[in-house]
Amino acid sequence: MRARRAAAAALPAAALLAALTGGCAPQDTASPTTPSASPSATPSGYEQMLKKVNAAESAAASAEKDAAQDD
Helix, strand or coil, X not given: CHHHHHHHHHHHHHHHHHHHHHHCCCCCCXXXXXXXXXXXXXXXXXXXXXXXXXXXXXXXHHHHHHHHHHC
């Protein structure tokens, strides 16, 4: 039972790590011919990554709450 709770708590962290490393992986694309956007502009895919991070944090909080109720 304890191992199951530990696995449930580790799953969101692993998903977050996979999402972040996948989103930050180097790209094999040619450099754009147009000038880059201003530094204050949000990068492509930022909102999608933010949703994934929020979902992982919510799942982790839920797993911690469930684990605390089992004790």
